[in-house]
Amino acid sequence: MNHASRRIRLIMDLRNSGVTDTAVLSAMERIPRENFVEESFLDQAWANRALPIRCGQTISQPLVVGLMTQALALTDRMRVLEIGTGSGYQAAILSRLCRRLYTIERHRDLLAMAETRFTAMSLHNITTLAGDGWKGWPRQAPFERILVTAAARVVPQELVAQLSDDGGVLVLPVGDASLEDQMVVRVTKSAGKLSSEQLFPVRFVPLVEGVSKESVY
Numbered sequence: 760m761n762h763a764s765r766r767i768r769l770i771m772d773l774r775n776s777g778v779t780d781t782a783v784l785s786a787m788e789r790i791p792r793e794n795f796v797e798e799s800f801l802d803q804a805w806a807n808r809a810l811p812i813r814c815g816q817t818i819s820q821p822l823v824v825g826l827m828t829q830a831l832a833l834t835d836r837m838r839v840l841e842i843g844t845g846s847g848y849q850a851a852i853l854s855r856l857c858r859r860l861y862t863i864e865r866h867r868d869l870l871a872m873a874e875t876r877f878t879a880m881s882l883h884n885i886t887t888l889a890g891d892g893w894k895g896w897p898r899q900a901p902f903e904r905i906l907v908t909a910a911a912r913v914v915p916q917e918l919v920a921q922l923s924d925d926g927g928v929l930v931l932p933v934g935d936a937s938l939e940d941q942m943v944v945r946v947t948k949s950a951g952k953l954s955s956e957q958l959f960p961v962r963f964v965p966l967v968e969g970v971s972k973e974s975v976y
C-alpha cells in the first residue's frame with residue numbers, strides 16, 4: 760500500500776476513534792507525516808503508532824495528536840505555545856490551525872531537524888526556541904493556548920501563569936512517566952479563575968525538569 764492509501768485509511772480511523780473536528784482532520788491529512796519520521800520507519804509513517812525519533816524521543820501516535828489538537832479548540836487568530844517540538848510533526852499541524860505557533864525543545868539536534876522541515880515545507884508561522892519548556896516563554900506570553908507533548912509530574916505553574924486570563928486553555932499529559940498511563944488534563948482560565956478536566960489516558964516520554972545533559976543546548 761502506498762502513502763496515499765494508508766493516509767486515507769488513517770484519517771478514517773481517526774474519525775471513527777473520536778477526532779470529529781474537520782479542520783483538525785484536514786490539517787492531519789495535508790501535513791505529510793512521512794517528512795517527520797526516521798528513514799527506517801518510513802513504511803509506518805501513516806500507521807496509527809508512535810515511532811522512535813532521535814535522542815530517545817518519540818513522534819506521537821496520530822490519534823493522540825488528533826485528540827489533543829481537538830481538545831485545544833483552536834481558531835486561526837490564536838497565538839499558541841507547544842512544549843516538546845520533537846520531530847516537529849505536532850507543531851506543523853498546530854501551525855495550520857492558528858496564527859502563530861511558538862515551540863520549545865530541549866534537544867538542539869531535534870530542534871535543528873524540525874526547523875529544516877518547517878523551512879522545506881514553507882511553514883513560516885512557527886517560531887522556535889532551544890530551552891527548558893517547563894519555564895514556558897515569558898517574553899512571548901500570554902498565549903491563548905498551550906500544548907505540552909511530554910508528561911509532566913504536576914501541572915507547571917509557570918505555564919498556567921502564561922495563559923491568557925480570559926479563556927486561555929492548557930492541554931497536557933500529567934503523571935509519572937514510569938506509570939502505565941498518564942492522563943491528559945485540560946486547564947481553562949476564565950476571568951483569571953482556573954478549572955480543570957481529565958480527558959483521556961496516554962503514554963508520553965517525560966517532561967524533563969531543568970537542564971543538565973551535555974547533548975542539550
Ligand code: SAH
Binds near residue numbers: 869
Ligand atoms: N511533539 C513531538 C513529540 C515529542 S516527544 C512530535 O510531534 O514529534 C517529547 C519531546 O519533549 C521530546 O523531544 C523531548 O526532548 C521534549 N522535552 C522534554 N522535556 C522538555 C523540556 N523541559 N523542555 C522542552 N522540551 C522538552
